[in-house]
Each structure stands twice: as C-alpha cells, then as structure tokens.
Amino acid sequence: MTQTLTIPRPDDWHLHLRDGAMLAGIAPESARHFARAIIMPNLVPPVVTGADAAAYHGRIRAVTGAGFTPLMTLYLTEATDPADLVAAHAQGIITAVKLYPAGATTNSASGVRDFDRMRPVFEAMAEAGIPLLCHGEVTDPEIDIFDREAVFIDRVLDPIRRRTPALRVVMEHITTADAVAYVHSQPENLGATITTHHLVINRNHILVGGIKPHYYCLPVAKRETHRQALLSAATSGDARFFLGTDSAPHTDDAKESACGCAGCFTATNTMSILAQVFDDAGALDKLEGFASRNGPGFYRLPVNEGTLTLEKTDTPVIYPAKIETGAGPVTVFDPGFPLYWRVL
Numbered sequence: 001m002t003q004t005l006t007i008p009r010p011d012d013w014h015l016h017l018r019d020g021a022m023l024a025g026i027a028p029e030s031a032r033h034f035a036r037a038i039i040m041p042n043l044v045p046p047v048v049t050g051a052d053a054a055a056y057h058g059r060i061r062a063v064t065g066a067g068f069t070p071l072m073t074l075y076l077t078e079a080t081d082p083a084d085l086v087a088a089h090a091q092g093i094i095t096a097v098k099l100y101p102a103g104a105t106t107n108s109a110s111g112v113r114d115f116d117r118m119r120p121v122f123e124a125m126a127e128a129g130i131p132l133l134c135h136g137e138v139t140d141p142e143i144d145i146f147d148r149e150a151v152f153i154d155r156v157l158d159p160i161r162r163r164t165p166a167l168r169v170v171m172e173h174i175t176t177a178d179a180v181a182y183v184h185s186q187p188e189n190l191g192a193t194i195t196t197h198h199l200v201i202n203r204n205h206i207l208v209g210g211i212k213p214h215y216y217c218l219p220v221a222k223r224e225t226h227r228q229a230l231l232s233a234a235t236s237g238d239a240r241f242f243l244g245t246d247s248a249p250h251t252d253d254a255k256e257s258a259c260g261c262a263g264c265f266t267a268t269n270t271m272s273i274l275a276q277v278f279d280d281a282g283a284l285d286k287l288e289g290f291a292s293r294n295g296p297g298f299y300r301l302p303v304n305e306g307t308l309t310l311e312k313t314d315t316p317v318i319y320p321a322k323i324e325t326g327a328g329p330v331t332v333f334d335p336g337f338p339l340y341w342r343v344l
C-alpha cells in the first residue's frame with residue numbers, strides 16, 4: 001500500500017521573494033505548497049516603512065493571487081520610527097520586524113550598528129507584541145565566520161533579552177548547537193526558525209571536493225555536530241522550533257562567481273526534502289508540528305485549514321534543476337540524495 005502523509009497546509013516563516021522579474025519567476029514555487037510566508041524585507045532599497053510594506057505586499061499578491069498570504073516585515077534601521085512601526089502592525093500591514101546587523105548578509109548595509117540605540121523601538125515592540133526576527137551574526141571582522149552566531153547570542157541577543165524581557169524574538173535560520181541550547185534556556189517568548197538546507201548540509205558539503213557555490217549561504221553551515229543538533233531540535237516536537245526555509249534566490253551568474261552571493265534556493269523541493277529527512281530520522285510524525293503548527297503557535301495565528309498531502313514513491317521524485325526567471329536561471333538546491341516523498 002502506498003504510504004501518504006497529510007498535514008495542515010504548511011507555512012514558511014522566513015522567505016526571500018525579491019522583486020520584479022525574480023519575484024514573478026520564483027514566487028509560484030512557494031505559493032504552490034505554502035499558505036503563508038514571512039517575507040524578508042532586504043530588497044534594494046529595503047522595506048523600511050509601513051507604506052513600503054503595503055506596496056510590496058501588493059506586488060507579491062499580483063503574482064501569487066489570493067491563495068497565498070504574504071506576512072510582511074519591516075527592515076529595522078537606526079532611523080526607524082517606533083510610531084510608524086506600531087501603526088503598521090496595528091493596521092495589519094506588518095507581522096514582524098527584522099533585525100540585520102549592518103553588513104551581516106545580502107543587502108544589509110542599512111542594518112543596525114548600535115543595538116543600544118534601538119532600545120526605545122524594542123520597548124515599543126514588546127508593548128505591542130510585535131516579534132523581532134534576528135539575523136543572528138555579529139559582523140566584527142575579528143570574529144571567525146563560523147563563530148559569528150554564538151558570539152551574537154552572547155554579545156547582542158542575550159543583552160537585548162535581559163533589558164527587554166517581554167520582547168518576543170525569533171532567532172532566524174539557526175545553525176549551531178549553541179543556538180538550540182539558548183532557545184532551551186529561555187522562556188516561551190523566544191522561538192527559532194530552522195531552514196531545510198541546514199538540516200541537510202554541513203560545512204564539508206560546501207568545501208570538500210571543490211567549492212559548491214549553491215551550498216553557500218549565511219549563516220554558513222557549520223560542522224556535523226551542529227547539523228545533528230538542528231535535526232534533533234526540528235524533530236523533537238518542541239513547539240519553539242519551526243520551519244523558515246530562508247529560500248533565497250540569486251541568479252546562477254551571481255552564485256557561480258569569484259565572489260558568489262550567499263543563499264540557497266529551496267522553495268521548489270523543500271517539502272519533499274523535509275519529508276525525506278524526517279522519515280530518515282524516524283520522525284515523520286513530527287513534520288506536522290515543525291512545518292504547520294509550531295509557527296502559527298508562536299505567531300498567534302490559526303493553523304491553516306487546507307492540507308498538503310505527500311506520497312512515498314518507489315522511484316525518486318523529479319524536480320527541475322533550475323527555475324528560469326526573467327532575471328536569469330536560479331539553481332534549485334540539490335540535497336545530494338534521492339527524494340522519495342512527492343507532494344500530491
């Protein structure tokens with residue numbers, strides 16, 4: 001008998017949809033499987049005001065139609081007006097606010113340099129219950145790239161949490177056992193997203209046998225013990241860990257370059273990969289919590305009423321190697337093993 005798995009329609013709590021021709025080319029890949037997604041604001045120029053977010057929301061819906069709900073975020077800068085942010089949230093324009101340390105990742109030049117200066121904004125957000133989503137890496141050139149997440153927790157995140165304990169925080173795309181342990185040490189108003197690709201690759205996948213630009217993302221994948229810690233957290237059933245794919249398309253010429261962009265594009269095959277990874281870990285029953293229930297729980301939103309069904313097949317699932325967009329081709333993340341779970 002064919003094995004199937006039906007779960008409430010999943011959501012993606014961390015997604016890059018970009019804009020223009022790229023948006024038009026890749027948004028359908030997410031809208032096909034996901035009901036809602038938290039949309040990252042790191043456009044050029046970034047989404048910084050409620051008005052920017054409302055306009056971007058319109059551009060996304062023009063591509064996806066009403067079957068997909070983009071949950072908008074604002075890009076926090078040192079010039080952010082707390083009143084604009086609180087008003088945008090009260091009007092339902094935004095769901096959360098994104099913190100990028102300046103220079104940490106793709107299009108983060110207008111991010112925050114002095115975290116202490118943001119305290120009035122954090123207080124206003126705590127008061128209004130608006131989640132702060134953190135790209136958790138320090139940018140100090142003295143700090144080794146593999147240590148930047150752990151150092152961020154000690155130097156930036158923990159001080160913010162001590163000063164504003166009521167602030168709801170999501171540690172985005174966690175990559176270390178340190179981040180998993182930090183979530184465990186904290187009250188329920190701290191959650192964490194885990195990407196599909198960080199459940200699959202460790203740093204060897206990027207570097208051994210030749211450099212693999214399509215496995216390069218930020219935060220960079222760490223050693224295998226950290227991947228194991230992420231897998232344990234994702235499959236544990238702990239409601240503070242939920243799916244944020246961080247699917248982050250760049251055109252092939254931008255990835256396959258002497259200075260290649262960071263980002264893995266996983267929207268197309270994420271659900272097949274996750275089903276395979278959870279099945280291989282003997283935790284298929286935990287996929288529903290991770291992909292469909294824990295995120296809405298944290299964000300205080302209803303679980304989706306629709307469903308998604310996956311079927312286990314005898315022959316590997318075939319998916320496109322690249323998505324052709326008006327901006328250029330985008331390579332789909334290759335997990336490096338066959339996938340036997342097909343989305344029906």
Ligand SMILES: NC(=O)N[C@@H](CC(=O)O)C(=O)O
Pocket residue numbers: 016042105106135216217218219246248249262263264
């Ligand atoms: N994850 C990445 O490697 N890249 C993201 C930015 C981000 O989420 O940090 C992107 O926008 O390309």
Ligand SMILES: [Zn+2]
Pocket residue numbers: 105135172173218219
């Ligand atoms: Zn990030």
Ligand SMILES: [Zn+2]
Pocket residue numbers: 014015016040246248
């Ligand atoms: Zn991201």
